[in-house]
Amino acid sequence: MLRLPPFEYLAPKTLADAVSMMSDHGPQAMYVSGGTDLYPNMKRRQFEPKALIGLRGLGEMHAVSNGGGLVIGGGLTLSQVSTHPRIAERYPALARAAGLVSSPPLRNMGSIGGNLCIDTRCTYYNQTYHWRKSLGFCLKKDGDTCWVALSSPRCLAVSSSDCAPVAIALGAQVRLVGPRGERTIPAEALYHDDGMQYLDKAPDEILVSIHLPALEGWRMTYLKLRRRGSIDFPILGVAVALRLEGDGACSDARIVLGAVASRPVLAHAAAKMLVGNRLTPELIRAAAEAAYKSAKPLDNTDMALGYRKRMVKVYVTRALSEVANL
Numbered sequence: 001m002l003r004l005p006p007f008e009y010l011a012p013k014t015l016a017d018a019v020s021m022m023s024d025h026g027p028q029a030m031y032v033s034g035g036t037d038l039y040p041n042m043k044r045r046q047f048e049p050k051a052l053i054g055l056r057g058l059g060e061m062h063a064v065s066n067g068g069g070l071v072i073g074g075g076l077t078l079s080q081v082s083t084h085p086r087i088a089e090r091y092p093a094l095a096r097a098a099g100l101v102s103s104p105p106l107r108n109m110g111s112i113g114g115n116l117c118i119d120t121r122c123t124y125y126n127q128t129y130h131w132r133k134s135l136g137f138c139l140k141k142d143g144d145t146c147w148v149a150l151s152s153p154r155c156l157a158v159s160s161s162d163c164a165p166v167a168i169a170l171g172a173q174v175r176l177v178g179p180r181g182e183r184t185i186p187a188e189a190l191y192h193d194d195g196m197q198y199l200d201k202a203p204d205e206i207l208v209s210i211h212l213p214a215l216e217g218w219r220m221t222y223l224k225l226r227r228r229g230s231i232d233f234p235i236l237g238v239a240v241a242l243r244l245e246g247d248g249a250c251s252d253a254r255i256v257l258g259a260v261a262s263r264p265v266l267a268h269a270a271a272k273m274l275v276g277n278r279l280t281p282e283l284i285r286a287a288a289e290a291a292y293k294s295a296k297p298l299d300n301t302d303m304a305l306g307y308r309k310r311m312v313k314v315y316v317t318r319a320l321s322e323v324a325n326l
């Protein structure tokens, strides 16, 4: 059995208290929401914080309010996000992505804020301490070699969040609060293409809320590929958001691929092909081909690399056909 390392658990009641506790403890502390990503990582000794600052008691992170579009508290559980009537009605792709994460018990514990911040994943990293030690560890934790690409100067671990590609496709912003104040940045800017420094968020900043713009006239979807539909992480996620005019012409488009790199990938060329045109099966096929070219998955997650890459074409075709009702 894998056991958690010892740690002190702190339960602040306000955002200000949480931030001040983090300032007091410094790099020895980490925030935790549902713990469904962090606790398994701690059991494998990828993280050994001396103190955990729990965010579950912060009331201000559990609200859904109107504001432009909708403001969703980062502390909402994935189950709440997937079933909330206003989220499901106005942002069905986000509700669907949240409802496809893992399994019901983990969705009842896991938060949307935690989902946007989960650690990147890799076959050589998501292993026990002894497994990793027997290999000599790797760049991301305790070692100096990347076993996926021996000459790579950086870690290539995979962004595996289901909600991150959707947040980007919907043009969401995230509000971050920390000891140096607060800032709001586009969800797209939250991610770096680096398996170790994958977030543009300091460890002492809390992701307090997700701000979704009003998206009248937009259609959206999220499709996920994984081995076992009952629990697994995505090995490909496709988020699509299109603005369709009355005559059926597409006036804006975003296609975002998850689990193909260390950050969600915007398929710009594919989206550009759609703008100004009505979606036809031929156009969708061409856009799917362009999206396929922008995906460069590596051999460090479940299923064969070639299959995962080929499925980009299939899933983008399916996602675009769904939103265009074709």
Ligand SMILES: Cc1cc2nc3c(=O)[nH]c(=O)nc-3n(C[C@H](O)[C@H](O)[C@H](O)COP(=O)(O)OP(=O)(O)OC[C@H]3O[C@@H](n4cnc5c(N)ncnc54)[C@H](O)[C@@H]3O)c2cc1C
Binding pocket: 030, 031, 032, 033, 034, 035, 036, 037, 038, 039, 040, 055, 074, 075, 078, 100, 101, 102, 103, 106, 109, 110, 111, 112, 113, 114, 115, 116, 117, 118, 119, 160, 161, 162, 163, 205, 206, 207, 208, 231, 232, 233, 234
């Ligand atoms: C078996 C299994 C299957 C899974 N399958 C999936 C899957 O299919 N798709 C998927 O996307 N995920 C999956 N997960 C990962 C995880 O369950 C979810 O991503 C979940 O939403 C994480 O949220 P959490 O609140 O539990 O995060 P935590 O574990 O509490 O935190 C994760 C990280 O984010 C930080 N953090 C948490 N909340 C905040 C915040 N508000 N502000 C700043 N930092 C924060 C923590 O410090 C930690 O570094 C799976 C996990 C397991 C164990």
Ligand code: SF4
Binding pocket: 121, 122, 123, 124, 125, 138, 139, 140, 141, 145, 146, 147, 148, 149, 154, 155, 156, 157, 195, 300
């Ligand atoms: S991509 Fe390389 S450095 Fe990163 S976790 Fe995997 S083996 Fe380690």
